[in-house]
């Protein structure tokens with residue numbers, strides 16, 4: 001038997017479904033139209049050379065065909081709405097459905113982005129209140145809601161730091177980044193023409209002042225610190241490190257993607273951070289994954305306000321308006337106001353939780369990760385002794401002799417109904433599995449997850465083939481991941497197989 005008896009994976013039928021273009025037949029459609037009562041127009045005269053010579057190759061299917069097709073596709077994938085998704089560093093927590101209700105309210109969902117300020121007072125007020133709420137959570141003076149993702153938030157923050165140095169007549173070129181940082185950090189530096197200078201974290205997985213002291217000089221534009229870092233540990237020396245960098249004129253960038261380890265308990269702004277990004281699509285329960293829209297607001301201290309991107313909402317007596325142009329602003333990073341729908345969801349979440357709720361969420365996230373750390377530590381290798389924050393690293397060092405790889409274990413977890421944790425990351429731990437249970441999973445689910453990993457460890461020792469050939473229960477088995485990432489086939493072209 002390859003499927004664990006109580007795996008939720010058993011509960012869905014795994015349909016095969018042809019491409020939508022291979023379904024239906026000519027002139028079949030799903031709409032009932034009445035005859036138009038407006039005069040017909042001469043398309044040739046109206047469109048001239050813009051008129052298509054051939055009809056577009058659109059699928060011609062009925063409503064049931066279209067609906068079933070997309071439901072079937074959705075059943076071939078894992079989702080947070082199906083089960084625990086402990087993908088470390090990604091905070092795949094459950095997104096409360098009340099957020100969706102709020103974002104779909106016609107007064108929000110139907111707004112036109114170019115409507116005059118006077119017609120969209122409610123939306124501007126929501127943006128303003130969300131900004132103030134986030135500023136309070138992270139101890140910053142202002143927040144720009146504009147960036148579309150965490151990485152774009154980093155990019156924005158670094159641009160603001162560069163603008164600040166330029167105004168002071170300086171152009172330092174280096175950004176110090178510990179080897180426990182997220183991969184987007186060095187990428188954001190490169191995009192800004194800054195040189196990422198990596199340095200090692202100390203022995204117990206956190207940044208220690210002694211190791212970076214020799215690197216801090218006048219050419220340091222900033223240090224980028226992920227706190228908690230990607231091995232799930234709190235950066236205890238952050239305030240000291242910030243002081244050292246500030247003393248040489250540098251700025252401190254905080255990667256705040258994983259705020260469910262801090263919110264309600266510690267504020268990055270109070271720890272010496274000048275600018276940071278939030279990931280609303282992680283901490284503040286706006287949906288993410290699959291490349292969907294995110295929102296990566298940037299919180300910053302008052303001395304960086306002149307450089308903030310536009311537009312942003314400002315309060316003026318009892319009314320609100322958008323600030324669109326400012327002389328020293330780094331400008332726009334994307335179209336219109338940012339991903340407004342995400343702002344509505346995050347605001348609904350903030351109001352639903354309140355200060356106590358956010359504090360409680362952090363408490364649960366940290367408790368859950370430490371529960372897994374203790375339970376899994378009975379069988380698996382836990383490389384860092386310290387108590388962890390919202391996520392825990394384990395490794396498969398004890399299975400070295402079996403020939404089973406970290407990837408095999410990840411694939412086998414799918415048979416047990418769990419999404420795999422992040423594997424082979426952080427790079428500083430060999431055979432790493434970065435597990436982030438999040439605060440939305442209860443003890444029963446965590447126990448099932450522990451049980452699954454203990455079973456897999458047993459299988460690896462007694463029947464390694466079972467693990468190496470997993471997954472056994474999915475519609476597709478082992479994909480060629482390198483080819484899927486490098487040569488994705490995303491477009492159907494007529495006449496092709």
Ligand SMILES: *Cc1c(COP(=O)(O)O)cnc(C)c1O
Nearest residue numbers: 089149150151182184226255257
């Ligand atoms: C997720 C994450 C990012 C990147 O966020 P995106 O929205 O995916 O661009 C950056 N840093 C850390 C620590 C993260 O966990």
